[in-house]
Amino acid sequence: MKMKLWKSSVVTTLVLVLVFMGFSHLYAADKDSITIIQAAEPVTLNPLMSISMSNHNVFDNIFDTLLRYNNDVTGLEPCVGLSMTLTKDPKVWEVKIRPGVKAHNGEVIDAEDVAWSFNDVLDPNSKPVGMKWVQSNTKMEKAVVIDPLTVHIHTTEPNPDIRSFMTRWYVRPKDYYTSITPEEAARKAVGSGPYKLVKFTKGDRIVLEANKDYWEGEPAVEQVVFRSVPEVSARIAELNTGGADIVYTLAPDLAKRIDNKVARLQPVQGYRRIYIQFNFTEHKEVALIQDKRVRLALNYGVDFQNTLDSLLGPGVSQRKGTFINPPVSDPRIKPFQYNPQKALSLMKEAGYYDRNGDGYVDLPDGKRYELTLQYSKSSGYLKGSEIVQAICADWQKTGIYVEAEPVENSILRANTRQRRLPTAMTFRGSGFCMTGQGDISQFCSFSTNFGYWVNETYDKTWTALSLTFDDQKRKEIFYDLEKIMQEEAPIVFLYMQMEYYGVGNRLDWTPTPIELPFLRTAKWAM
Structure with a gap:
C-alpha cells in the first residue's frame, strides 16, 4: 500500500512539474512580451543616482x-536633440529640440525640460553621484532657454568632446520631477523613451510597456x-x-x-575594459603600492593571456598597456x-624580496609582503571570480602573495563612493566613450577616479586635451597620456570583455558592444 501511495505521489509531482514548465513556457512565449534576465538586480530607476549597468x-x-x-554604435545620431552645434562663442553650444516629443505622463518635452534636466544635475544641492x-567631462556651466525649441549649453571652457556625453544625460519632464520626492524618483520613473514603466517590484521584476506615442514610432x-x-545555471x-x-x-x-x-x-566584442584598480585611499596596505615599481611588477607577474585562453577561450586578447581604443591609441x-x-x-628594487627562502617576497622587517584583491560576488563580469583566483595564483607562483577577497556588490560600491576601500586592489570594469577622452578622464584627480590615484602631469595633460580641437594635436596628447x-x-591592464548573450529564437x-539592449530595435523573428 505504501509503495502504491509513493508511486502515486511521484507521478502527481512529475505531472505538476511538467504542467508548470509547460505553462511557464507558454507564459514566456507570449507574443506581446519578452523577458530579460540579468545577473545583478536593478536597485534604482533614478538615472542621476546610478553607475550600474543593470540599472542603465x-x-x-x-x-x-x-x-x-x-x-551599430559607430557614431551619434539625433534623439530629443535634432542638432547640437558650436556657436561663434567656443564655450556655447546650440541645441535644437525635436518638436512634439511627449513624456509618458503626457507632458510635451520642450526647451524648459531640456534645460532643467541639465541645470538640476548642475545644482550643488542635488549631489547626483x-x-x-x-x-566633469562636459564642463557644463548652465543651460539657457532661448526659445521653446532652442537651448544654449554654456561650458566653463571650450570642450571639443561634449557631444559624446549627451548619450548619458537623460531628459526628464520638469513638471513631474519637481513635484515628487527623490525616493519617488527612484521607483516611479517617467521619461519620453520607447518604453514606459508599468511596475517596479524590488527583488522581483520591472515591467515596461511600449510607448505608443514614441516620436520614432x-x-x-x-x-x-x-x-x-x-546563478548562471x-x-x-x-x-x-x-x-x-x-x-x-x-560564457562560450x-x-x-x-x-x-x-x-x-550570441557573442559580441564588448567595449568594457576589465582591469585591476590600485586603491590609494587611506588603508593598511596603501604604503605597499605607492612605489610604481611594485605596480609594474604586478603587471609583469601575471600570465594573463594563458588565463584568458583557458577561461574565456579564443578571441579574447590581453589589453595593451593603455586605456584608449583605436584610432587614437598609440x-x-x-x-x-x-x-x-x-x-x-x-620588487627587489622597491625593497621587497624573499628574505627567508619560503618563495615569497618579504617586507624589510622580514614579514611576508601581502596584498588583498577585492572583487564583487555578483558584478556581472564574465567569469570574474575565476579570473581573479587565477590572477592571484599567478602572483603567488611568481612570489608575490595576493589574496582574493569576495565582497557583496552593494558594499563594494558604497566603499568606492565613500572613499573607504580597505584593500590595495579592486577588480572592476569600465564602459566607454566615443572619443576616448572620457575613458581616460576617470584617472584624473578631479573626475570619478575610483582609485584616487593622483598624478599632476596626467591631470595637466588631460586638461590640455580637453581644450584642444585640432585632431592631430589631440592624437599626440592621447599618446602622451x-x-x-x-x-x-x-591599474593592472587586463582585457576587453567579450559579451555572450542567450537569445530566444x-x-x-x-x-550591442556597450551592453545597453537597444530594445527599440527588437522585433519578432517569427
Whole structure:
C-alpha cells in the first residue's frame, strides 16, 4: 500500500512539474512580451543616482537623451536633440529640440525640460553621484532657454568632446520631477523613451510597456520584463524553458547547455575594459603600492593571456598597456608580457624580496609582503571570480602573495563612493566613450577616479586635451597620456570583455558592444 501511495505521489509531482514548465513556457512565449534576465538586480530607476549597468539597461529604454548612439554604435545620431552645434562663442553650444516629443505622463518635452534636466544635475544641492563622471567631462556651466525649441549649453571652457556625453544625460519632464520626492524618483520613473514603466517590484521584476506615442514610432515588442537571476545555471534553465528571451552574462563554454531549438548563444566584442584598480585611499596596505615599481611588477607577474585562453577561450586578447581604443591609441604600446623574473627584480628594487627562502617576497622587517584583491560576488563580469583566483595564483607562483577577497556588490560600491576601500586592489570594469577622452578622464584627480590615484602631469595633460580641437594635436596628447599610464601603472591592464548573450529564437535582436539592449530595435523573428 505504501509503495502504491509513493508511486502515486511521484507521478502527481512529475505531472505538476511538467504542467508548470509547460505553462511557464507558454507564459514566456507570449507574443506581446519578452523577458530579460540579468545577473545583478536593478536597485534604482533614478538615472542621476546610478553607475550600474543593470540599472542603465532598464532606464536607457525609459528615458531619451539629446543624442544617442546609432544602432551599430559607430557614431551619434539625433534623439530629443535634432542638432547640437558650436556657436561663434567656443564655450556655447546650440541645441535644437525635436518638436512634439511627449513624456509618458503626457507632458510635451520642450526647451524648459531640456534645460532643467541639465541645470538640476548642475545644482550643488542635488549631489547626483551617477553623473559625476559626465559632469566633469562636459564642463557644463548652465543651460539657457532661448526659445521653446532652442537651448544654449554654456561650458566653463571650450570642450571639443561634449557631444559624446549627451548619450548619458537623460531628459526628464520638469513638471513631474519637481513635484515628487527623490525616493519617488527612484521607483516611479517617467521619461519620453520607447518604453514606459508599468511596475517596479524590488527583488522581483520591472515591467515596461511600449510607448505608443514614441516620436520614432511604437516599438515592435509590446511588453518587456526585467528580472535578475544571479546563478548562471538558473539563467540557462530559464532560457531553455522559454522563461527568458534575452539572458545576460553567459560564457562560450555554456553553448552546449543551450537548447538550440529554443535559443542561441550570441557573442559580441564588448567595449568594457576589465582591469585591476590600485586603491590609494587611506588603508593598511596603501604604503605597499605607492612605489610604481611594485605596480609594474604586478603587471609583469601575471600570465594573463594563458588565463584568458583557458577561461574565456579564443578571441579574447590581453589589453595593451593603455586605456584608449583605436584610432587614437598609440600602436607602439604593447601589452605587459608575463615575466616573473622582471617582476621580482622590480620588487627587489622597491625593497621587497624573499628574505627567508619560503618563495615569497618579504617586507624589510622580514614579514611576508601581502596584498588583498577585492572583487564583487555578483558584478556581472564574465567569469570574474575565476579570473581573479587565477590572477592571484599567478602572483603567488611568481612570489608575490595576493589574496582574493569576495565582497557583496552593494558594499563594494558604497566603499568606492565613500572613499573607504580597505584593500590595495579592486577588480572592476569600465564602459566607454566615443572619443576616448572620457575613458581616460576617470584617472584624473578631479573626475570619478575610483582609485584616487593622483598624478599632476596626467591631470595637466588631460586638461590640455580637453581644450584642444585640432585632431592631430589631440592624437599626440592621447599618446602622451598613454605613455604616462604605462609608465606609472595606476591599474593592472587586463582585457576587453567579450559579451555572450542567450537569445530566444523567436526574437530578432542583436546585442550591442556597450551592453545597453537597444530594445527599440527588437522585433519578432517569427
